[in-house]
Amino acid sequence: MAIGNVTPDSFYAASRLRTEGVVAWAREALDDGADILDIGACSTRPGSTPVDEETEWDRLAPALESIRQALPEARLSVDTFRATIARKALESFGPLIINDISGGDEAMFEVVRTYHAPYIWTLRGDYTLPEKRPELAELDLILDPGFGFIGSTAGDYDAMRRLEELKAYGRPILVGVSRKSMLWRPLGLTPESCLTATQALQLYALEHGANILRTHDVKETKQITKLFELIVNG
Numbered sequence: 001m002a003i004g005n006v007t008p009d010s011f012y013a014a015s016r017l018r019t020e021g022v023v024a025w026a027r028e029a030l031d032d033g034a035d036i037l038d039i040g041a042c043s044t045r046p047g048s049t050p051v052d053e054e055t056e057w058d059r060l061a062p063a064l065e066s067i068r069q070a071l072p073e074a075r076l077s078v079d080t081f082r083a084t085i086a087r088k089a090l091e092s093f094g095p096l097i098i099n100d101i102s103g104g105d106e107a108m109f110e111v112v113r114t115y116h117a118p119y120i121w122t123l124r125g126d127y128t129l130p131e132k133r134p135e136l137a138e139l140d141l142i143l144d145p146g147f148g149f150i151g152s153t154a155g156d157y158d159a160m161r162r163l164e165e166l167k168a169y170g171r172p173i174l175v176g177v178s179r180k181s182m183l184w185r186p187l188g189l190t191p192e193s194c195l196t197a198t199q200a201l202q203l204y205a206l207e208h209g210a211n212i213l214r215t216h217d218v219k220e221t222k223q224i225t226k227l228f229e230l231i232v233n234g
Contacts, residue, residue, distance in 0.1 A: 001036040001077065001214040002029035003178065006059040007043045007051075022063045023070045030074060033222030036097065038214060039063055040079030044101050056085055064093045077120070083107035090115040097142070101149055103129075112139055120174055123166075125150035125159045130169050142212065144174045147182060156182040160201070163208040175205040176214035178221075199224055 004025055006017050017025055026037050041059035042050050050056075060078065067074055078089045081102035090096055090111070098112055099120040112119040119139055123129050124146035130136070143166050145159045166173050177183060177198060184194040195217055202213050202221060206228045215221040 001038050001174070001176075001212050002026075002032075002034035002218045003176075003214060003216050004029070004037060004039050004063075005043065005079075006039065006041045006063045017063070019059070019062045019066065023066050026067050026071055026074060029218050030071065032218040033225075034218045036075045036077050036212070037067065038077040038079050038097075038099055039067075040099075042080065042082075044079075044081070050081075053082055053084060056080065056082065057088060060085065060089065061092065064089060068093055081108075083111045086117075087111045087115075090117055099144075101144075101146070103146075109136060109139065116140065118142060120144050122146040122149060125155050127159075127162060127165050130171075141169075142172045142174050143169060144176065147175065147177050148180045153182050153185060156180075160204070160208075163205060163210070167209045172211040173209050174212040174214055175202065175210040177201045177205070178213075178215040178217065195220065203228065 004017050004022065006019060006022065029037060039060065041063070042056040044050065064076065067076065077097035077099045078086065079099045080086055081100050083105070086098045086108060094115060095117065097118045097120065100108055101122045103122050103124055117140070120142045122144045145163065147156050147159065150156050150159055179191040179194055179198055183197040183201060184190055187194065187197055189197065198217065199220060202215070203224050205213065206225065213221050213225070
């Protein structure tokens with residue numbers, strides 16, 4: 001899953017896109033091996049103040065429209081925590097995956113239920129949530145541990161150690177650690193200088209159950225997935 005942010009303030013500057021550059025980014029990501037393009041229009045980096053709903057939609061809609069017109073077969077995901085935005089995106093540009101870092105609420109669950117949309121459910125380290133909400137089993141769920149949103153670096157690594165616990169639910173597991181602070185802070189690096197660290201942790205995630213890697217660096221991530229497949233499949 002390739003990360004594209006139609007924002008001026010996402011934590012990793014290289015992921016920031018202007019509307020006129022979205023199609024070129026999408027083509028490159030697909031050429032490099034991306035299976036899914038994840039588009040966000042409201043930064044959720046730690047300490048940020050989310051833009052209002054109108055601003056988010058004004059950024060998101062032109063980006064989705066451009067990609068749909070140029071690359072109609074591309075599989076798209078919308079990174080939003082607002083049920084209203086998810087609904088408008090699905091009505092206008094569906095089918096889509098909805099990627100919600102908030103953990104969800106009843107309004108969001110109703111939207112993805114109504115539109116039969118795959119839903120990335122961010123657990124924020126609480127791997128018992130699917131047991132607590134058995135009624136959500138009817139949804140097309142992808143489970144995301146929520147690295148970066150758990151509350152501490154120690155919590156992030158505890159969730160990584162326990163990643164295999166999520167396999168018991170029989171749902172796809174998405175891991176998004178690309179260039180996050182859980183990597184660069186302990187190593188004294190920056191988001192720009194922690195590609196190697198990202199790759200190391202992504203490989204660990206594949207070994208322990210990840211099915212989808214959400215990444216800023218598609219070409220490099222595709223290389224490790226190919227090598228992992230060679231190990232596993234011979």
